[in-house]
Amino acid sequence: CSGASEAGRAAMCSQGTLSILRSDSYADLSQYRDQHFRGTRYDQERLLRKSCTLYVGNLSFYTTEEQIHELFGKSGDIKKVIMGLDKVKKTACGFCFVEYYARGDAENAMRYINGTRLDDRIIRTDWDAGFKEGRQYGRGRSGGQVRDEYRQDYDAGRGGYGKTVQ
Amino acid sequence: MSRRRHSDDSDAGQPHKRRRTSEPSEIEERLESLICRVGEKSNSSLESNLEGLAGVLEADLPNYKSKILRILCTVARLLPEKLTVYTTLVGLLNARNYNFGGEFVEAMIRQLKECLKVNMYNEAVHLVRFLSDLVNCHVIAAPSMVAMFENFVSVTQEEDVPQVRCDWYMFAFLSSLPWVGKELYEKKDAEMDRLLSQTESYLKQRQKIHVPMLQVWTADKPHPQEEYLDCLWSQIQKLKKDRWQERHILRPYLAFDSILCEALQHNLPPFTPPPHTEDSVYPMPRVIFRMFDYTDDPEGPVMPGSHSVERFVIEENLHCIIKSHWKERKTCAAQLLSYPGNNKIPLNYHIVEVIFAELFQLPSPPHIEVMYTTLLIELCKLQPGSLPQVLAQATEMLYMRLDTMNTTCVDRFINWFSHHLSNFQFRWSWEDWSDCLTQDLEKPKPKFVREVLEKCMRLSYHQRIIDIVPASFSVLSPANPVCIYKYGDESNRSLPGYTVALCLTIAIKNKASNDEIFSILKDVPNPNQDDDDDEGFTFNPLKIEVFVQTLLHLSAKSFSHSFSALAKFHEVFKTLAESDEGKLHVLRVVYEVWKNHPQMIAVLVDKMIRTQIVDCAAVANWIFSSELAHDFTRFYIWEILHSTIRKMNKHVLKIHKELEETKARLARQHKRRDSDDDDDDDDRSSDREDGPLEEQIERLQEKVESAQSEQKNLFLVIFQRFIMLLTEHLVRCETGGIDVFTPWYKSCIERLQQIFLQHHQIIQQYMVTLENLLFTAELDHHILAVFQQFCALQA
Numbered sequence: 001c002s003g004a005s006e007a008g009r010a011a012m013c014s015q016g017t018l019s020i021l022r023s024d025s026y027a028d029l030s031q032y033r034d035q036h037f038r039g040t041r042y043d044q045e046r047l048l049r050k051s052c053t054l055y056v057g058n059l060s061f062y063t064t065e066e067q068i069h070e071l072f073g074k075s076g077d078i079k080k081v082i083m084g085l086d087k088v089k090k091t092a093c094g095f096c097f098v099e100y101y102a103r104g105d106a107e108n109a110m111r112y113i114n115g116t117r118l119d120d121r122i123i124r125t126d127w128d129a130g131f132k133e134g135r136q137y138g139r140g141r142s143g144g145q146v147r148d149e150y151r152q153d154y155d156a157g158r159g160g161y162g163k164t165v166q
Numbered sequence: 167m168s169r170r171r172h173s174d175d176s177d178a179g180q181p182h183k184r185r186r187t188s189e190p191s192e193i194e195e196r197l198e199s200l201i202c203r204v205g206e207k208s209n210s211s212l213e214s215n216l217e218g219l220a221g222v223l224e225a226d227l228p229n230y231k232s233k234i235l236r237i238l239c240t241v242a243r244l245l246p247e248k249l250t251v252y253t254t255l256v257g258l259l260n261a262r263n264y265n266f267g268g269e270f271v272e273a274m275i276r277q278l279k280e281c282l283k284v285n286m287y288n289e290a291v292h293l294v295r296f297l298s299d300l301v302n303c304h305v306i307a308a309p310s311m312v313a314m315f316e317n318f319v320s321v322t323q324e325e326d327v328p329q330v331r332c333d334w335y336m337f338a339f340l341s342s343l344p345w346v347g348k349e350l351y352e353k354k355d356a357e358m359d360r361l362l363s364q365t366e367s368y369l370k371q372r373q374k375i376h377v378p379m380l381q382v383w384t385a386d387k388p389h390p391q392e393e394y395l396d397c398l399w400s401q402i403q404k405l406k407k408d409r410w411q412e413r414h415i416l417r418p419y420l421a422f423d424s425i426l427c428e429a430l431q432h433n434l435p436p437f438t439p440p441p442h443t444e445d446s447v448y449p450m451p452r453v454i455f456r457m458f459d460y461t462d463d464p465e466g467p468v469m470p471g472s473h474s475v476e477r478f479v480i481e482e483n484l485h486c487i488i489k490s491h492w493k494e495r496k497t498c499a500a501q502l503l504s505y506p507g508n509n510k511i512p513l514n515y516h517i518v519e520v521i522f523a524e525l526f527q528l529p530s531p532p533h534i535e536v537m538y539t540t541l542l543i544e545l546c547k548l549q550p551g552s553l554p555q556v557l558a559q560a561t562e563m564l565y566m567r568l569d570t571m572n573t574t575c576v577d578r579f580i581n582w583f584s585h586h587l588s589n590f591q592f593r594w595s596w597e598d599w600s601d602c603l604t605q606d607l608e609k610p611k612p613k614f615v616r617e618v619l620e621k622c623m624r625l626s627y628h629q630r631i632i633d634i635v636p637a638s639f640s641v642l643s644p645a646n647p648v649c650i651y652k653y654g655d656e657s658n659r660s661l662p663g664y665t666v667a668l669c670l671t672i673a674i675k676n677k678a679s680n681d682e683i684f685s686i687l688k689d690v691p692n693p694n695q696d697d698d699d700d701e702g703f704t705f706n707p708l709k710i711e712v713f714v715q716t717l718l719h720l721s722a723k724s725f726s727h728s729f730s731a732l733a734k735f736h737e738v739f740k741t742l743a744e745s746d747e748g749k750l751h752v753l754r755v756v757y758e759v760w761k762n763h764p765q766m767i768a769v770l771v772d773k774m775i776r777t778q779i780v781d782c783a784a785v786a787n788w789i790f791s792s793e794l795a796h797d798f799t800r801f802y803i804w805e806i807l808h809s810t811i812r813k814m815n816k817h818v819l820k821i822h823k824e825l826e827e828t829k830a831r832l833a834r835q836h837k838r839r840d841s842d843d844d845d846d847d848d849d850r851s852s853d854r855e856d857g858p859l860e861e862q863i864e865r866l867q868e869k870v871e872s873a874q875s876e877q878k879n880l881f882l883v884i885f886q887r888f889i890m891l892l893t894e895h896l897v898r899c900e901t902g903g904i905d906v907f908t909p910w911y912k913s914c915i916e917r918l919q920q921i922f923l924q925h926h927q928i929i930q931q932y933m934v935t936l937e938n939l940l941f942t943a944e945l946d947h948h949i950l951a952v953f954q955q956f957c958a959l960q961a
Binding site: 008082108118119 | 203300537539624726
């Protein structure tokens with residue numbers, strides 16, 4: 001296929017599109033910024049905008065890497081899944097990172113897998129600046145995620161009551 | 167938690183964020199917003215909103231004419247579902263400002279020519295339709311529109327052009343008639359009759375070899391799947407018989423008739439279709455997907471018939487809505503459900519039909535498959551009292567027709583249904599499908615249920631699936647995905663290699679290095695040879711067996727564990743699998759260990775290709791090997807093969823891109839040198855500068871050629887194996903006097919079709935080789951037909 005045609009097509013598309021059609025809210029950055037990120041806000045956002053890695057939250061403690069691979073594989077080839085672990089127990093604590101080879105595949109996961117169910121739970125995905133050793137651990141006092149420290153409700157898939165309640 | 171700092175330092179340019187823009191850009195945004203959102207969220211009628219907007223724009227014309235022109239042209243091209251709203255707006259503007267109307271028409275023609283030049287045919291159709299509706303708004307004179315259509319139809323007289331070129335011009339003409347047929351016929355009936363009769367002759371002599379390859383079902387009942395031009399022609403003929411009365415399309419311009427008919431019209435300049443070139447790529451032909459008719463919703467409004475023009479318009483508009491809003495699932499669902507005419511048509515049925523039409527479209531869906539699953543879920547959320555029932559009804563109907571459904575479409579049905587169920591606690595009335603339990607397991611219905619249950623298990627876990635199906639379905643339940651280790655049991659100690667396996671296990675648990683592994687493996691005899699020429703590490707199947715079985719068994723806990731094992735002992739793998747036979751044997755052993763866990767097989771094969779332990783051709787040969795014959799029709803095998811082909815394709819593209827980028831760097835370097843006139847005298851230094859880049863380019867060029875050659879070889883291997891397998895079957899059937907069309911045969915021939923369809927762009931490059939080497943005239947006509955249908959797709 002001809003290069004001239006490709007360039008012409010690109011020109012057609014860039015000179016004429018409409019902002020209502022450009023809207024891609026599911027793939028936009030959220031308000032969340034990792035407080036432990038080393039670097040400026042600008043650096044962080046630059047990394048988030050080109051990242052191929054997603055943070056996945058609200059998983060059941062029993063959800064396996066295999067299930068995550070099956071679900072997230074629907075938007076493209078997965079490079080790596082890193083399960084989130086309780087810092088003390090070293091067992092799954094309800095989050096993970098999914099890294100794709102291509103940014104476009106991660107975007108499709110944000111558009112179509114975020115907000116749907118895995119193990120009957122609505123899971124949430126968000127852009128991640130990139131996995132670094134140590135980030136696979138929960139940051140709550142007891143070793144799990146912070147949200148499981150303080151929550152009041154009973155969640156059978158996440159160890160029952162929150163840690164402070166227990 | 168995160169104190170949001172002001173946006174000064176983060177203006178990396180997201181379009182929706184506010185930035186310190188210059189005035190003109192703000193005004194353009196405002197104008198665009200006014201135009202695109204006309205009529206939304208307003209208490210007044212659409213007509214009065216349009217009138218107001220026309221007034222605003224007219225006032226803005228002196229200062230912002232070019233912006234307004236650009237926005238309106240873009241809207242015409244990209245918002246076809248709102249066609250008549252914007253033709254009305256242009257009509258009102260033309261009535262107030264004749265020159266503006268003329269400039270708009272000129273701009274549209276320029277845009278149309280540009281689209282055709284760069285192969286944007288789908289958008290070009292929208293432009294043609296817009297122009298034709300402008301006749302209804304008294305902007306364009308009917309005779310000049312008819313003249314344009316005469317030029318379109320005369321394309322069918324061109325010689326030596328692909329049929330798909332003539333098809334497009336025919337489609338552009340016919341598909342505009344629901345909007346403008348009445349007006350054109352009233353003004354120029356003789357010319358229109360001539361055009362329609364020329365259309366009829368063209369359609370009669372058109373070849374349709376490609377049609378079977380694009381049909382979702384091989385049966386004509388209950389609904390024939392017509393070729394798209396045939397269907398449209400029937401619809402237009404019926405429209406003509408109904409004296410061009412069309413009542414579905416919303417026409418805001420009717421309310422302004424008194425104003426518009428005072429306006430002066432413009433004549434379209436004579437339009438010559440741009441000639442066919444080598445670079446022209448026309449849209450592929452389509453088959454119209456239908457699954458519902460008026461009998462399916464007995465209590466609601468009647469569904470327009472398959473040959474009614476209403477059906478055409480509704481389907482076009484719903485497809486356009488999905489095309490506009492595919493990235494925004496909530497908006498897309500809301501826009502679909504607010505399609506006008508809601509209580510006169512069974513909208514939920516149309517929506518579900520259009521979505522499945524896209525999901526099952528051959529060669530590929532317009533959008534990524536998972537989008538449709540999520541869109542349907544959003545629709546169910548918005549219409550919880552009605553849409554889930556329609557969806558359940560659709561699922562039931564698709565199940566009933568599995569026997570004649572194209573294998574590729576069955577794949578998509580399996581993926582959709584299992585993923586959908588996983589969002590609804592796997593609730594389904596499985597007993598309704600007990601009929602499949604009495605059938606041969608290879609038949610489409612039980613096969614479908616088995617594959618669905620396997621996919622459901624992948625999204626949950628084995629016991630869950632046992633729990634959700636009735637006990638009678640246990641014969642279709644997936645195997646517990648456990649690893650099979652042949653050296654695991656004491657009772658196997660007589661197996662050759664057993665002691666080495668034990669030794670290896672202990673060594674690996676004690677964190678042995680690659681070298682230590684090599685020395686342990688040295689003791690494994692080679693069943694293939696008598697002498698030991700082990701220095702060369704020739705193909706030793708037993709070594710491979712012992713090593714791979716043991717390693718996979720030790721790392722069976724999770725994907726990550728297995729991947730780590732592959733990475734740690736990469737060197738051993740590479741050495742053992744150096745030869746082609748070695749690669750094949752590694753794959754065989756992986757299968758033996760993990761045959762209960764197809765998902766694991768798939769991810770291991772993927773990893774081994776990416777780390778170059780095996781190559782794509784080895785995977786292809788393995789898939790067609792006799793060891794895998796038992797699993798040959800299982801879905802996971804084809805997922806592996808297509809994933810392998812995709813990796814190969816991506817690899818070629820990646821190196822090609824690297825080559826282009828390096829060439830561009832060299833060109834920039836030359837340019838920089840040329841612009842520095844002072845340094846021009848030393849030729850030798852410029853050669854030295856170019857040296858490394860030129861070397862790199864040469865190396866990359868070789869890499870590209872080698873990758874392309876590997877890619878071609880992969881396809882040739884696959885086609886060759888298909889031909890061998892199918893020929894064997896055909897010969898066996900013919901000599902045995904049995905019917906060729908077994909479930910296996912249907913599956914296999916459709917898998918061959920799937921290769922052509924899914925990778926058609928790449929395969930187009932090999933047509934000559936394929937024709938001369940593999941798909942020759944001596945081939946059985948059943949197999950040759952597939953090739954011929956493929957050739958017909960872009961003919």
